[in-house]
Every structure is written in structure tokens, then in C-alpha cells.
Amino acid sequence: MSTLTSTGNTPAATSTDTRRGLRLRGTTWVVWRQHRATHWTLLAAAAVCAAFCFYQRQEAITYLEGYGYPHLKDGWADGFPRALLDQTRSLLGLLPIVIGVFVGAPLLAGDLESGAAKLVSTQSISRVRWLTTKLVVTALVVVASTTVLSVAFTWWWSPVKSSNIIAPWYDSSTFDNTGPVPVALTLLTVFAGVAIGMLLRRTLLSMVVTLGFAVVVQVMWSKVRTSLGNVVTVTTHNGVGDGAWPRLPENANVLDQSYLTAPGDLIGWGTCASDTEKATEACLAKHQVVGWSIDYLPISQMSSMQWLGASVLLALTAGITAFIVLWGRKRLV
Template sequence: MTTLTRDPAHSAPAGRSRNSRAPRQGAPRLRGPAWLVWRQHRAAFWTLIGLTVLAALAMVFLRGQMVDHLDAYDASAGKSGGPPSDFEEYTGRLFSFGGYLGYIPVLAGVFLGAPLIAGDLESGTAKLVTSQSVSRLRWLTTKLAMTAALIALSTATLGAVFDWWWSPAQGRTDTLEWTSGALFDVTGVMPVAYALLTFAVGVAVGTLLRRTLVSMVVTLGAVVAIGVVWDRFRLNLGNIQSVNTDQGVGPDARLPELPSQAVQQGQGTYFLTSSGERLDWTACLDQIDNEKAHTACLESQHVIGWSIDYLPISQMQTMQWLGAGIMLTIAAAVVAFVLTWGRKRLL
């Protein structure tokens, strides 16, 4: 076929192959450092996205099972509000899944944060990229921003779905203590803040040590240390409240009743005196074998009832926002250090 028989309207423009495709107008495209970061870490990014989707679907399925069980029990019993006798099976799944989600900060710090910069420094990619028209600051900012955004989106999604799963069980059982890490750390804003903190720590360790494997090991130790400190510090964010009785402490005296879903704090119950002071429950314990002597000892201390400390579930969101604010502040400081250090001493 000659060129005379070809439709000029459909002929390929000069300088372009007939088999080449014109870029679609309006389609979002990554360019420059963003495209490079995605191409470089696409395996880890797609893995994170895939695990997030699978975990979310699993929680939706398990929640459906729990809700169906509760609905069937309420229909058969003709009432709602109480838990079925076998409800612990479903709450156990909920608690176990929350424990698994608690490993997300470890994964974010060790497998995403530590190798992010250390891998490029060790392989020489950082020197190659920054020798082009891309500045060190822009390269660092792009890598941190893209990875942090994906971590925040994934953890926010998982936290929201887990909270949705937990909501039907709230108020129907007291076996799920909301102060535990399996519930407190994986709902609300906490999973986002916690994962971003460990991610920032991992990036900082990798930037300083410049070796991937060593950075991952050190980051694992740092994340474990953060978890230990956080477990000890978490409950200090709340305002402990007390509930008292003034009907004595004899065998017939009833202990104070805690509000629904409240978690008892401290070492247990205390003796409450007429002056409002509290005594440790071990007071007069040495005379417990002699009922009269024990009663006389308590009367001499002017004991009138019991006192119990607790944290109500109404403080959960406030405590989570306070904890998240602290974590995000530390993470921002660590990121600022990484950017400052990397801009001057990275290569």
C-alpha cells in the first residue's frame, strides 16, 4: 500500500511510531521523585495495601458473624442487652485480632522505616539520585511523605473497621478491658500516631547507621522499648475516679459497683475512713484470724466502708487524643532531625 491510499486523518504524526499510545489527558500521573519513590518501593507499598484490604475484609466477616449471633440470641430470648452464654468465643476473636493489629507499629518501623533511607545509602542510590537535578531535601521529603501517607491511610482504615467491629460488643460484656493495648492502641487516632512514630524512629536509625540489616535490628529494639514505656505511661493520661460505700466492711457489706465498662485501677479495694482518708486493704491484716480483734482494729481506724479506683470508658477518646498528640509531636521532631541531618550530612 502506498502513502496515497492512506487516510491522512489517521496517519501517525511525524516523529511518533504508529504503535505508540498518546498519554491520556486528565489521568493522574506520578512524576519526578514521586514516580521514582513509587517504582522503587512499589513491592512494599502494594504489600501494605493488600494486607490492609485483607485484614479489613476479615474484620467485616467476623463482625457479621458476631452480629448475627447477637441478633439470634436477642430474638430467641425476647430481649436485648445481655450477652449470650457463649459470647466469649466472639469477644476472644475480637481481642486476639486487636493483638495482631498491635504489631503494626513494629512492621512500620522495622520493615518500612529502617530500610527507607538506609537501603539507598547502602546501595548508592541516594548518591545517584541527588547527583541529578533533585535536591537532597526534596528527595527525603518525597520518600517520607509518600510512605507516611500510605501508613496513615492504612492504619486509619484498619482502626476504623476494628472500632466498627467492636461497637456491637460494647456494653454487653465486661471481659473486654478498653485500657488494654489490644483495644486502646488499635482504635481511634492511636494506630495512626503509633505507626507514624515508629516509622519516624526507623527512618532516623537508618539515616544514622546507613546499613539496612543493622538498622532493622536496632529499630526493633527501639520499638520494643517504646512499647514498654507506652504500656506503663498509657493509663496516666486518664483521670482516675473513685466510688465509695459507707455501710461497713463486714461479711454482709457490699463492695462498690463500678459503672459499665469501667476498669478498676490501683491495687484493688481500699478501706474508707469517716474522715475521707483511705487505708490500704492490708490494714489490720495481722488480726484477720480473730474476728473480734479484727473488727476492733478497723473500728479504731474509723473504717466505714470500701473505696475503689477506676477509669470510665468515657475518657477513652480523650486519652487517645492526648497520647496521639504526644506521639505525633515526637515523630515530627524526629522527622525534622532527619531532614536537617540529611540535608547537610546524608552523603
């Protein structure tokens, strides 16, 4: 009898232990339960958006196959359904701001404003553990959702990435929504929002300040984006008339164009702009213009530029994270 009882209970006990082992426990469970509505909303929205991108990818491929994809014929871009692609990449470009405001800013500000942080400080758990658990759980959710969105949008955009007419790679709403950039940008705004909320201790005020900070980050990022690449310069000595423009790689991002003179100097291409062709030719002759000098970034540098930029953004995020932990360890409540 005792043998049968022991044998019958062992699998049940093992099964129970297994189920318990798969569940969140302790501080992680508390943090997840506290923010589960926000986290599930973010994950669900990412899944829906990714499914939409996958569907639109198939629609785009169906259209492009009518023009011989992957070797596209002339005129394929005229009827390409670009409106949805443009609208989607514009909306995705707002995600770092939206997530930073609605996920990052309230993360600690809400607890500090409601007094929940004081309650935590009276428990056996340390402040550092409580802080790091909140940051890690939130970071995992943000990374998972933004990675899914980045992969999905990149897959949708990839068939037309060689075009400089439809969603060129150097456009901010394309560059910032593919590769590691959206993940790094979102993490930066989220953790900055957490730090702002920790300092201001008011949820609404923290959200407003985080909004301003996120907008400033976007503006500054747009100014340094092109500096992440190695500028390529090509010059010609065939004049500046028809057919003299240098051959550039497809979808090259032209940063600057100048006239090249015989002594090797550069002058602005608008220097000889005139209403009459005769006046223009006289100006070109006067300055001894012999060709063009073009500075550009090729699409082949896109990946390296993105990873370099992402590493800078992640380094800033790491610094903010260290500040949150160090400040919160002694001054959180």
C-alpha cells in the same frame, strides 16, 4: 481536510493529557516505583485484614442477636466467639513494631548502604525534595493502611465495648488498636526507623535497633496510657461488707481501691486481710473503716484519652521528621 484532521486529533490529545495527569511523575514516581512492592504489600494486607474484621463483625452480630442485641441478656458472654477477637487484637498490636522495622528502617538505610543516595545527589533534584517525597509517600501509605485497620477493628469490637469481660476498652490491645492511636504509634516507629537508618547507614543493623526502639516505645506507652485520663474517685460510708461496694459505670477501669476511715484517711485494702472473719472485723474496727474509696476511669473518657495520646505521639513524630530533614539536607551522603 485540515478541519477534519484537527477535530479528530483534539479528543485524542485531550484524553492522553488526562491519562498522563492521573499518573505519578518525577520524584514521586521514582520513589513509588522504588518501594512499590513494600507499599502494595502493606496496603493489600490491610485490605485483607479489614475484610476479615468486617466478616467477623457480621458473625458477632448474628450471635448477639440471639441474646437480644443491642440490649443483651445475661449469659451472652459465655458462648461469645472471643478467641478470634483476642488473637486479632494481639496481632494488630504488633503492627507498629513490624511496620517500623520492615518499612521505616530500610527506607534510607538501603539507599545509603547501596550507594543509591550518592547517585541521587548527583541529579538535579535536591536532597530535601528527595527526602520529603520519600517521607510523604511512606506516611500516606502507613496512614491509609492503619486507618483502615483501626476502623475495621473498631467496628468489630464496638458491639461488645461495654463489656469488661471481653476485650475491655482499657486493655492495651484494645485501646491501642482503635481510634487514632494505631495510626500515631505506627507513624512514630516508622519515622524513628527512618532516622535510625539514616544515622547507622546499614539496613540490617538499623532494623535490629528499630526493633529495640519500638519495643521500648510500647513499654513506655503502656506506663503513661492511664495518665491520659482524669481519674474519678468515688467513696462510700456503708461499710465494706457484702453489698457495700460502690456502684461504678459499666466497664470502668478500676485503678485503685482503698479503705476509707472515719477521720477521712485511706488505708490499703489488704491491711486487714486475715484468715479468719473475726480477725478481719477486729482490724476494720481498730482502723475505724467506714467504707470504700475507689479510683477509676470511665469508658466515656476513652476517645479523649486516645486523641490526647495520639497528639503527643504525632508531636514526637513531627520532631523526628524535622531532624531527618535538617540532618539529611547536609549530611545524608
